[in-house]
Amino acid sequence: MKTITLIFLSLFLTKNCNQKEKEEMKKATIEYQAITRGSYLNIQIQNENLSIVRKRDEKAKNYQLAKEDWKELADLFMKLDLDQLEEYKAPTEKRFYDGAAMANVRIVYEGKVYQSQTFDHDAPPVEIKAFVNKIVSFVKTEKDDN
Template sequence: MRLLSFLFFTIFIATGCSSQKLADMTTTKMEYSAVSRGVFKKIIVQNKTAAVTNGRNAEPVEKKIDDAKWKQIVTEFSKINLENIPNLKAPTEKRFYDGAAIGNLKITQNQKTYETKGFDNGFPPKEIEKLVNLLVDFAKE
């Protein structure tokens, strides 16, 4: 009986933790930007909505995110160690000679902001590559 109670309690706690992780995503804000002399792109994703700005003086265009795409974003987000984001190293350095726009990912969660160092647009660090590619897809639509 004790074993059964312990097993039930463990499952209950694990379920509560995973749903808490999903609930935190409603207040999480992810912002991707790509900036150079000729490029300005900003994508803000928050609570199943994406706001895409293409151009410095352009108004953002809002799009609803369907459940399948949102689930992909949540899955990739959960794989990221937020505390390590500022320490990620860019795999290429084309931005140093105007070979690529400067990309940047900023995540705000629980009133704390985590921001990458600049990296080449299109070549994010491996640790955040899948998430960045999902965010950039909104600018292509």
């Protein structure tokens, strides 16, 4: 009986944690931007909606995120230390000589703005790498859909 109760409680608590993560993510607006002289990419995520702009004067293309993608992004979001976001250092510096697009992440959460330092597109700081790579993966998926 104790085993059954333990299993039930584990499943219940796991489900509540997943729900909490999703609810916390709904409070956030996430923006990823990568820019060079010749290219532009802006990705915005808010409340399970994805907006992608590939050219400066282009109208945004909007998508609904898949449940699995939203859950994975929420899991990664909950692991972020937003107060440290602007302290994280870029691992490479190709953006200084036009070797890579300049990128940054901006998060608006509970009325406060958190922004990373500029880093090379495709080479985010180690502390936010999984989160950024998940965001950028949505653009790669969108390319495959067209």
